[in-house]
Amino acid sequence: DHRDLHSFPTRRSSDLLATSVKLACVLGSALAVSASNLAMAQEATNDKSAEEAVEKISVTGSRIARAELSTPAPIVSIGAEQLARFDTPDLGSILAELPAVGAGSTLIGNNNSNANAGLSSPNLRNLGVNRTLTLVNGKRHVAGAPGSSAVDTGTVPVSLIKTVEVVTGGASAVYGSDAIAGVINLVMRDDYEGFEVNAQGSTDTNGIGVESFRYNFLAGANTDDGRGNVTFFVENQRISEVLTPELQQARAFGTVINPDDTAEDDGVADRLTVPFVGSEFINNTTVLNPFGGGPRITFNPDGSPVDQVSRDLTNSFAFGNFTERFDTVFFGEDFENFTPKQDRVTVASTFKYDISDNVRVYGDIKYVDTDIEQQFQPSFRFGNITIDVEDNAFLDPATRARLLDGGQTSVSAARFFTDIGNRSASNDRSMFRVVTGFEGFVDVGDTMLDYDISYNYGQTDNTRRTLNDLIPTNFAAAVDSVIDPETGLAACRSQVPSAQGEGYEDPALVNGGNCAPLNIFGFNQGSDAAKDFVSGNVTREDSISQEVFLAQFSFDTSAFLELQGGAIGVAFGYENRTETSETTTDEFTKAGFFLGAATPDEEGSFDVDEFFMEVRLPILADMEFAKELSVDAAFRTADYSHAGTADAWQVGLVYAPFDDVRVRAQIGEAVRAPNVTDRKSVV
Numbered sequence: 001d002h003r004d005l006h007s008f009p010t011r012r013s014s015d016l017l018a019t020s021v022k023l024a025c026v027l028g029s030a031l032a033v034s035a036s037n038l039a040m041a042q043e044a045t046n047d048k049s050a051e052e053a054v055e056k057i058s059v060t061g062s063r064i065a066r067a068e069l070s071t072p073a074p075i076v077s078i079g080a081e082q083l084a085r086f087d088t089p090d091l092g093s094i095l096a097e098l099p100a101v102g103a104g105s106t107l108i109g110n111n112n113s114n115a116n117a118g119l120s121s122p123n124l125r126n127l128g129v130n131r132t133l134t135l136v137n138g139k140r141h142v143a144g145a146p147g148s149s150a151v152d153t154g155t156v157p158v159s160l161i162k163t164v165e166v167v168t169g170g171a172s173a174v175y176g177s178d179a180i181a182g183v184i185n186l187v188m189r190d191d192y193e194g195f196e197v198n199a200q201g202s203t204d205t206n207g208i209g210v211e212s213f214r215y216n217f218l219a220g221a222n223t224d225d226g227r228g229n230v231t232f233f234v235e236n237q238r239i240s241e242v243l244t245p246e247l248q249q250a251r252a253f254g255t256v257i258n259p260d261d262t263a264e265d266d267g268v269a270d271r272l273t274v275p276f277v278g279s280e281f282i283n284n285t286t287v288l289n290p291f292g293g294g295p296r297i298t299f300n301p302d303g304s305p306v307d308q309v310s311r312d313l314t315n316s317f318a319f320g321n322f323t324e325r326f327d328t329v330f331f332g333e334d335f336e337n338f339t340p341k342q343d344r345v346t347v348a349s350t351f352k353y354d355i356s357d358n359v360r361v362y363g364d365i366k367y368v369d370t371d372i373e374q375q376f377q378p379s380f381r382f383g384n385i386t387i388d389v390e391d392n393a394f395l396d397p398a399t400r401a402r403l404l405d406g407g408q409t410s411v412s413a414a415r416f417f418t419d420i421g422n423r424s425a426s427n428d429r430s431m432f433r434v435v436t437g438f439e440g441f442v443d444v445g446d447t448m449l450d451y452d453i454s455y456n457y458g459q460t461d462n463t464r465r466t467l468n469d470l471i472p473t474n475f476a477a478a479v480d481s482v483i484d485p486e487t488g489l490a491a492c493r494s495q496v497p498s499a500q501g502e503g504y505e506d507p508a509l510v511n512g513g514n515c516a517p518l519n520i521f522g523f524n525q526g527s528d529a530a531k532d533f534v535s536g537n538v539t540r541e542d543s544i545s546q547e548v549f550l551a552q553f554s555f556d557t558s559a560f561l562e563l564q565g566g567a568i569g570v571a572f573g574y575e576n577r578t579e580t581s582e583t584t585t586d587e588f589t590k591a592g593f594f595l596g597a598a599t600p601d602e603e604g605s606f607d608v609d610e611f612f613m614e615v616r617l618p619i620l621a622d623m624e625f626a627k628e629l630s631v632d633a634a635f636r637t638a639d640y641s642h643a644g645t646a647d648a649w650q651v652g653l654v655y656a657p658f659d660d661v662r663v664r665a666q667i668g669e670a671v672r673a674p675n676v677t678d679r680k681s682v683v
Helices: 016-020 047-055 091-095 397-405 472-479 528-534 676-680
Strands: 027-033 075-079 132-136 161-167 182-188 194-203 211-222 228-239 254-257 271-274 277-279 297-299 305-307 337-339 341-356 359-374 380-388 410-416 425-444 447-470 481-483 490-492 535-556 569-585 602-623 626-640 644-658 661-669
Touching (some): 380 472, 472 528, 528 535, 569 676, 602 676
Parallel strands (some): 132 182
Antiparallel strands (some): 075 161, 161 182, 211 228, 228 341, 297 305, 380 410, 447 535, 481 490, 535 569, 626 644, 644 661
């Protein structure tokens, strides 16, 4: 969306995260009030289901419930208590503290992207967010960015999470082709009685402005017959904007060529890391002759001329280092976001009701509205501004005479248009999701068949604006100013016929008749009319939807067959999924009027039918030198409307000779099917 200038350069909870991550300090408070007991809120329970939960544990990475937490793929489990200790409401940033999760697509990692501004998506093993599948209660969740399958974990309130389960082994045979890197399953609180109000906030102690706040309200109640439970949740999250120059360590570090380096193998470093690496060729008050050909002149904010400072050592053609952070030098971090400003409101509700002892209906609904403001570099022209030295209406007499004396009647210039405004990303993103279904069991002969049949619909809508983009043709007309002989005032050459000469053509492509002359010498010297004429806002409307029908079944063979280690576990099912993505771009951008490349509308969709099956063979158990020996196998076949058939399989082994020693092995094969962007993008 923009171009920047830079220098080179079970559900068993464990405490694994607490032992590997140094948790941040949190300043906050929490208030919990129960309708039935002021001391605590009581979790609603069902005696029968609790009794069964002791016998079988559902674990992420398999659809087969088992008697203990034992799978070929290791699982990292993070509990609600550990999540609450962090000083941020952004779940993606918390997960990025795990060694297996990359930080490149978090709230901070996406600070240079418009389409992904404010998103925070897990990236297991740094294989890419589209190869990591994020589930909520074991079910898919609509994506946050157009054309992608990556889930914005920021739309999942940390306060409602019971457990985060991370499987870093490939799980495509169990969950689908986009689980190649692994699966992150967010297990939510869905059975609550009472009400609680929570407030949490954090701030830095150095006055930088790194702040986050979270306020939420949770209420829940059981039905009179004890068969059902309903919860309601509302939350507001706020994260403050912090620019990189505000950080204490921000000193524009970069590398420069080491002048003491004389040869390739002389034992002397080729480059040195030094502070204050920037460019004297461009700034926000204009640099004349940035690349030579005459004196390199820049301007004070009031428009008075001054010779530009010179670099000390060289980074590249355009960059070098300086002895201090000079006001007339551009430094790459000047306009960089560290964290964007984010304001998010979440409203959610869950329900479940036991229609009978073996049939439960359940559902949850959620709406999230997020406003994001994120800064990028302003529009700039790097040497491709041409100033008519003799005619320009705003060039001061001393600079004009100096250039003409040197034989320059035309001079190149470079400039950041900071006084027009940064190319800010202003995003208004909303997400709606509803899940409903039935779960329970039926007796098939002597075998009990567990089932879960659900429908899941989600939609993300995003209006993203890139503010203050330059219209190059209008800028060319506005910067070519002259003195109108009839009025004695500055005017665009395009509006003064006597100054045009033979063969002149107005360069402006947008409302050329409204051209207002632009003074680029100094800071904020141009009129509002001129700024409006040379700039505009890029607007794109994104709409993403996901519709999933899932039917899954499981049973064991205890009624008719058991191995020495126990009954064979079997799971199978069917999933139908439809994904759509559409981006509509404003007409100006599609016509190519702005500085960035012309981008047409994008749209695409696909649907997929998938069948899957798992088998678990508990070969040995509780024997000498064989506390456990089990084999897991899974197969999944998918028929994509846009990519054909994709199959995935995996086989895993668990061998535990003793309680304290466990060997895991897994092998599999999977192919990631293309998402909408892969298949349909026109860029």
